[in-house]
């Protein structure tokens with residue numbers, strides 16, 4: 001790691017560099033030990049060059065958005081975590097919004113509303129960044145990123161820049177080309193929306209927000225729905241029907257409010273969470289014969 005730090009010296013003006021940065025501070029689960037090296041970039045950093053330097057060091061690279069879909073091990077991350085949140089610019093022209101990967105979905109939704117653009121209401125309450133959302137093809141209430149993404153620009157760990165158009169993203173349920181290539185960093189995304197009625201857009205956003213408040217345990221740290229929706233079922237319903245609501249291991253608990261959410265009651269370790277995930281998966285499999293697959297990424 002010392003040789004990587006030395007190799008990054010020429011880029012110091014563009015980077016905030018921290019060693020042994022606790023990942024619990026950067027994930028919505030509030031779980032996770034230290035990353036060996038944690039980087040944030042500023043301004044127009046030569047990202048391609050920086051990524052090539054990291055690649056040459058042989059250290060694994062992890063790209064982090066708002067950390068709302070990752071569970072980090074208690075031992076932390078051996079390698080480099082690159083935080084993308086500084087790339088938060090949002091611009092609107094006609095029916096197109098172009099935003100940096102670090103832009104929050106809520107801010108993009110507000111921009112859309114301000115410009116009377118419809119199509120992004122579904123994302124207003126998802127607490128992720130645009131980069132994380134496109135990687136996960138995040139979705140809710142019948143909408144998902146695949147419906148609005150026109151093109152995205154990226155840079156690979158080898159420092160190669162590229163652009164992907166529409167169908168090239170290979171979107172599927174919580175799936176995309178970026179999930180298949182974890183070393184491709186989404187830089188910027190163009191979203192295609194439509195002109196709509198501001199009052200209708202606002203009402204839809206308020207309705208979705210209220211539904212989240214009513215149904216989701218938002219007062220506890222979590223990563224949203226822990227499991228993907230199995231074909232023909234709802235994960236939360238299966239878990240509830242197994243009598244697992246409130247089931248607790250250490251500080252990790254199946255939410256009493258929404259069984260699809262596994263929450264951190266305050267002092268959960270990653271080990272607690274992983275044991276609870278396994279217990280839930282085994283119980284649901286034994287009772288219903290259904291495999292629950294994790295939606296969250298485990299680092």
Ligand SMILES: Cc1cc2nc3c(=O)[nH]c(=O)nc-3n(C[C@H](O)[C@H](O)[C@H](O)COP(=O)(O)OP(=O)(O)OC[C@H]3O[C@@H](n4cnc5c(N)ncnc54)[C@H](O)[C@@H]3O)c2cc1C
Nearest residue numbers: 065066067068069101128129131132133138139140186224
């Ligand atoms: C309370 C709550 C509610 C939620 N509700 C929903 C919901 O309704 N629907 C839904 O789909 N999800 C939901 N989620 C999950 C999560 O918010 C989404 O998956 C979100 O899109 C993740 O974005 P992020 O910036 O937090 O990504 P992170 O968690 O930081 O990263 C997720 C993945 O994306 C990759 N990634 C991040 N940025 C980039 C980038 N710039 N380039 C390439 N790869 C990148 C990471 O490497 C990682 O593999 C919820 C989470 C919470 C806590």
